[in-house]
């Protein structure tokens with residue numbers, strides 16, 4: 409191993425707290441195969457610039473863009489490097505983020521190490537995920553703030569609160585959107601656009617990619633329609649399977665749908 413180019417060594421050199429958090433080990437497992445490519449990398453949150461310096465040294469052929477709500481003194485923080493660009497603005501300011509997008513286009517890696525406030529983390533994801541390249545990675549650090557009400561998180565209602573952890577947990581359903589056997593299912597943001605979501609201690613990785621594999625279980629979100637088509641084609645007995653799947657099983661599905669809808673109203677859960 410070439411220790412000079414080893415992510416762990418570089419992070420140590422720049423005294424990064426990403427080491428203490430245990431993030432470097434995880435980053436290493438994703439980044440070692442792509443470190444020599446020509447990538448565009450965006451990190452939200454610069455502070456003293458340690459992480460920008462790590463990426464600058466590690467991804468030698470890439471452009472590293474850092475944004476921070478506060479003014480960053482590039483010279484004082486030693487960030488005046490050939491492959492580093494620094495901009496001031498907020499991660500949740502649509503106009504500012506659009507200016508970044510207009511200037512740099514798509515990114516291959518986006519890391520959110522900014523405010524760690526729930527609404528900012530979610531807003532940035534909505535603004536930036538669309539311009540992540542195919543197979544690109546969207547990373548959010550310090551997910552522990554999701555369990556802390558001082559950051560807009562929630563430490564009491566872990567399952568249904570509007571936190572960024574729950575946002576990413578719910579995003580896992582977008583991986584299997586085509587399997588949802590609900591005939592009233594309507595397309596959601598990010599359906600067909602995510603191939604992997606990985607959770608680590610305080611860290612989330614979302615891999616963008618085309619996920620349009622057709623379900624083998626349901627047809628247009630209907631198990632009954634799939635079974636009717638399969639069985640009537642195989643046996644030629646249309647009437648029998650029409651009564652079974654299109655009438656009887658469908659009524660059962662509609663009944664369940666109504667029961668869950670009533671439950672949602674009673675629990676006020678939308």
Ligand SMILES: C[S@@+](CC[C@H](N)C(=O)[O-])C[C@H]1O[C@@H](n2cnc3c(N)ncnc32)[C@H](O)[C@@H]1O
Pocket residue numbers: 424425426451452453454455456457458459460475476477478497498499500521522523524528
């Ligand atoms: C944890 S520090 C970043 C550390 C840096 N990424 C590193 O690892 O060396 C968080 C930074 O996010 C910045 N920040 C806070 N709110 C922000 C926002 N709404 N938009 C952009 N940056 C923000 C802060 O000014 C601070 O510099």
